[in-house]
């Protein structure tokens with residue numbers, strides 16, 4: 001998985017792809033941040049394993065941890081929504097597709113998910129999408 005981060009250095013905020021250990025501009029140590037991201041990826045991979053094993057409850061738990069590490073990752077919200085659909089918890093699914101949409105308005109999967117839910121009879125609160 002390719003990693004893109006925004007440097008957390010004070011007044012820096014440089015966008016870095018495939019970051020090294022230090023920010024090339026301000027020199028701040030990026031390792032703690034990269035560790036957090038890696039831990040998030042670990043739980044994301046666990047969730048994929050849980051889903052493959054059809055253990056959706058475990059997947060939702062793994063995804064909750066992954067989201068704690070990468071709270072702005074729309075893909076994690078989409079996957080959580082899908083796991084809730086598998087568990088038949090459509091309102092919860094809608095909540096996570098809305099979250100995904102708010103994080104990434106161009107994301108097709110969140111929109112498709114919401115459309116599917118609406119066709120399945122879930123009433124969506126459209127104002128939550130604004």
Ligand SMILES: [Zn+2]
Pocket residue numbers: 007008009012013014023024025026027028
């Ligand atoms: Zn920096």
